[in-house]
Amino acid sequence: MSPAGPPTPPLRDRADACPGALQTHSAADGELARVRVPGGLLRADQVRVLAAAAVELGDGALELTSRGNVQLRGLRPGSAGELGDRLAAAGLLPSDSHETARNLLGSVLSGRAGGLLDARPWIRGFDAGLCADPSLAALPGRFLATFDDGRGDVAALGGDVGLFALSPGTVALTLAGADSGLRAGPADAVALALAATRAFLAERAGQGGTAWRLVELAEGLARVTARVAGMQVEAPADPRVEVPAEPLVRPIGAVPQDDGRTALAAVVPLGRLTAAHLLLLADLAAEVQLTPWRGVVVPDLADGSAADLLVEAGLVLDTDSPWTRVTACAGLPGCAKSLADVRADATAAVMVGSLPAGGARQHWAGCERRCGRPGGAVVDVVATGSGYRIDAPTA
Numbered sequence: 318m319s320p321a322g323p324p325t326p327p328l329r330d331r332a333d334a335c336p337g338a339l340q341t342h343s344a345a346d347g348e349l350a351r352v353r354v355p356g357g358l359l360r361a362d363q364v365r366v367l368a369a370a371a372v373e374l375g376d377g378a379l380e381l382t383s384r385g386n387v388q389l390r391g392l393r394p395g396s397a398g399e400l401g402d403r404l405a406a407a408g409l410l411p412s413d414s415h416e417t418a419r420n421l422l423g424s425v426l427s428g429r430a431g432g433l434l435d436a437r438p439w440i441r442g443f444d445a446g447l448c449a450d451p452s453l454a455a456l457p458g459r460f461l462a463t464f465d466d467g468r469g470d471v472a473a474l475g476g477d478v479g480l481f482a483l484s485p486g487t488v489a490l491t492l493a494g495a496d497s498g499l500r501a502g503p504a505d506a507v508a509l510a511l512a513a514t515r516a517f518l519a520e521r522a523g524q525g526g527t528a529w530r531l532v533e534l535a536e537g538l539a540r541v542t543a544r545v546a547g548m549q550v551e552a553p554a555d556p557r558v559e560v561p562a563e564p565l566v567r568p569i570g571a572v573p574q575d576d577g578r579t580a581l582a583a584v585v586p587l588g589r590l591t592a593a594h595l596l597l598l599a600d601l602a603a604e605v606q607l608t609p610w611r612g613v614v615v616p617d618l619a620d621g622s623a624a625d626l627l628v629e630a631g632l633v634l635d636t637d638s639p640w641t642r643v644t645a646c647a648g649l650p651g652c653a654k655s656l657a658d659v660r661a662d663a664t665a666a667v668m669v670g671s672l673p674a675g676g677a678r679q680h681w682a683g684c685e686r687r688c689g690r691p692g693g694a695v696v697d698v699v700a701t702g703s704g705y706r707i708d709a710p711t712a
């Protein structure tokens with residue numbers, strides 16, 4: 318179901334300032350770099366490169382973001398160039414000019430367990446097409462593309478442009494998280510998504526060039542659809558399909574793969590992966606997948622026996638754990654705007670069993686900006702300077 322009612326577009330009087338690997342952000346605890354990981358898919362050698370960079374250049378850990386990307390914090394001054402070199406050598410920075418636009422989410426476990434098709438070729442194809450088109454370097458850093466194999470996990474996350482498999486042979490183009498009505502076969506779907514991405518930029522330019530997201534354009538869904546339909550793919554379908562409003566699946570624990578092997582899906586408490594976690598992950602599998610709900614999947618295992626190692630390391634595979642329902646922004650000391658050390662406070666509340674709102678799904682934030690807030694029905698736990706205010710989700 319699409320969100321009810323048209324959103325009120327914010328007025329943008331400046332370009333977005335999303336951090337990247339090269340375009341770092343100065344935080345209270347040092348420089349912060351965000352590394353885009355299309356589809357959340359990382360080879361073991363890339364995991365090791367990130368672990369070494371976190372230890373040798375940063376604060377020793379990676380932060381997972383709600384877009385399946387990673388952040389390094391506390392980078393020593395002047396280390397951005399060295400970080401860029403390391404990332405480029407590992408294949409994590411294929412284009413300096415497009416780095417902040419590569420926000421690509423893919424269905425978790427696609428091609429391994431469930432789904433109507435394998436979305437991974439879409440992710441690789443879209444990323445390559447994006448980086449090969451100089452005009453797409455102008456995409457805002459807030460741009461998001463989603464590639465959902467039909468299971469309804471990432472289609473729900475409000476991508477500006479998305480592919481959503483309706484059957485093994487039919488793919489819907491989604492725009493701002495809603496069905497555009499445009500269809501393609503799986504082989505033509507990447508071209509359709511790239512056409513929609515260019516159409517977003519063209520429409521954005523036509524409306525003054527300041528919007529960060531497609532939803533911020535006046536009649537964005539209709540106008541971008543019309544631009545793409547003008548290039549003609551398949552005629553808009555009617556009626557439109559309903560795109561899930563919340564992810565329909567978020568695997569936790571052992572998941573049987575279609576090939577008989579096992580994947581282990583773990584929640585990472587507060588999204589912080591230490592170097593020790595990273596080296597364990599790299600030892601267990603040739604590839605891991607980061608999830609948009611701040612978790613990590615270790616696939617292609619002979620069985621689930623490695624679960625004990627992950628749990629001993631502090632990762633969570635228990636669906637009843639409160640950590641499956643708690644997220645937090647950086648807070649103090651990393652963010653100077655914060656009114657509290659929200660991570661320490663949230664951790665203490667989990668440990669003593671005193672989470673507010675009966676332990677409902679909740680996001681702790683050090684100020685009203687609520688950075689990193691997941692979508693959907695989430696209780697906000699907001700620092701006020703004299704405790705926390707609990708905001709129930711709006712209907």
Ligand code: SF4
Nearest residue numbers: 646652683684687688
């Ligand atoms: S929500 Fe506020 S305190 Fe938290 S990271 Fe964002 S700006 Fe900082």
